[in-house]
Amino acid sequence: MTRAHNVAIYGRLIIFAMEIEVKDLKKSKYSLKISLPPEELMPYFQATYKKLAPEVKIAGFRPGKAPRKLVEETIGQARLLSESLEVAVQRSYFEAVGREKLIPICPPKVAIVKYPSWGLDADEVEGGLVFEAEIEVMPEVKLGNFSGVKVKKKKIAETKKSDIEKILLHLRRQKATFVEVERGAEKGDRVEINYEGSVGGVKKDAMSAKNQPLVLGEGALIPGFEDNLIGMKKNDEKEFEIKFPADFSARDFAGKTAKFKVRVVDLKEIKLPEPSDQFAASFGRRNIPDLTTAIEKSLKDEVENKARNELELEVIEKVLPYLEVIVPEGLVEQEISRIIAGMEEQIKNRGLKFEKYLESIKKTLPELRRDLRPTAEKNIRIGFLLGKIIEKEKIDQKDPDAGRRALDCLIARLVK
Known part of the structure; x- marks a missing residue:
């Protein structure tokens, strides 16, 4: 499928075009072959020349006033062409995906197929620019009927007196x-x-x-x-x-x-210090009963949060098989990079180097990326799942808690 775009007027009407050839590579991948004739390259070539020419110092000439031939020899046509094409590729790529109504989800893989020569007039340029951009777009996501899925609500364990005493002993050891x-x-x-x-x-x-x-x-x-x-x-x-x-x-x-x-x-x-009011005050509490109450509440919150997390995980695990989607490779790679960036930050905060960590687990970075792939793919599938629930429940996608609200909807529907 090839399309032509753009019309320009140079004294008389001349039609020239950026041609776009789109190929569906399946699995949410597309290849765009984009061709720009010399006329469309002129704005980029001229802009690069105007930007670089004033920076050139040539004996006997004020900046920007030297003859074009001397300026081009000093800068080098290779540099002029390279910087021009860099901008041309970037802008024409974004224009092409916009015209084709494609929404890439990650940076494209770009390969220049044909290079033009350098020139400041279309007549000077031999050949046009042809490049290919492979992109991935948001895949089609389907969520089957999971109305038959049921999750049993779990009982939350009560806080034991012995648990409170352990925490109190731990606090006493901190002040030992x-x-x-x-x-x-x-x-x-x-x-x-x-x-x-x-x-x-x-x-x-x-x-x-x-x-x-x-x-x-x-x-x-x-x-x-x-x-x-x-x-x-x-x-x-x-x-x-x-x-x-x-x-x-x-x-x-x-x-x-x-x-x-x-x-x-x-x-x-x-x-160990005695559990006195003075000891309780060192933790911002009035007395030991007040400290004990705070410990009990903290333990209760911890148990409830753990139970909630386990419930959320079970709900997701039971609904996820009903999701149909081909996860784009680009998203997987991005998620792996995000996970590793988090690991690097944690390791850095502990005063260690990531390279030493890799040595300690006897893995190379490529091996670690390979091992994290299943986790990354699952994370993305969960994201798609919550996205479908957000869509189905008409939750505002701009709401920063949209994912949380979607999960709450699932729990309310499935947990009995």
């Missing part, structure tokens, strides 16, 4: 003081240790650390490790063996016996 002791280590003490671990006489970096802090009894290290530290004093050294559980998460060590050499470099007793 540390007192050096000369006795042997006991459960509840804070210690710092240097340790080296080896298997079969070979030292393992993953089993070694310096100034490792831990609270005895919390079970932060392999089972049995902390028990061997009980009774040790500051600067004491000790060697012992521990057999890793058969189901240990690090498969290289699972079921194996490791030998550890440990030195206690610091030992302190943890003094």
Whole structure:
């Protein structure tokens, strides 16, 4: 399908055109072959010359007053042509998609098929500009009849007194003081240790650390490790063996016996503050009952939010199979890039480099992008699903909470 556009008048009526040939490549892809004759290239060529000529310094001539031939030799016709075509391609592309009433969802893939020569008059230019632009447009989205889908409302667990006490203990530990002791280590003490671990006489970096802090009894290290530290004093050294559980998460060590050499470099007793009104005031509360009430509310909100998130996920999972859409590749790539950008920001905030993170998970960036593809595709499908609900329920698309309102509509309809 080829179309011609534009009419210009140069003293007498001359018709020239930008030709557009459109091919439907299926799966929401189109190819546009756009041809511009020399006459249509003139505004771009002349604008580039007028922009660059005054910047040229040629001995014996004021800026912008040198002969054209000298200016072109100084700038270089390759540069003049390159900058002109860059603008010509961009503007004619946008004009072409507008004329064809196509709405691209991502930047086009552009390839110049035919280059013109340089000139400031159409008669000087040999050949026109021909380039191809491959674009992706919003796909057709269909949502089947999901009226038979039902989701059972889940009961929200009640907040237990023990949960409140755990949080209160955590807050007391935040305000704890540390007192050096000369006795042997006991459960509840804070210690710092240097340790080296080896298997079969070979030292393992993953089993070694310096100034490792831990609270005895919390079970932060392999089972049995902390028990061997009980009774040790500051600067004491000790060697012992521990057999890793058969189901240990690090498969290289699972079921194996490791030998550890440990030195206690610091030992302190943890003094927890009493749960007094003064303690409550340090967290902006009047007294302990007020602090306890705030903790209970926070826990309740957390449980309710978790239940809501699980309910939303279940509703989406059950309705998503009724969505029919071919997800455009361009959107998938954009979503993968968005996810990675978020990961990079989080890792940066933790004071790490993204390259080091990739090394730690033993993946290259292309491998990570490949692994994120299913997640990206699902995210986009969810977006299309909510878009159909927004359309069906006549929700204002400009409303920043449109997606949330669409999800609320689904939950109201399906959850019983």
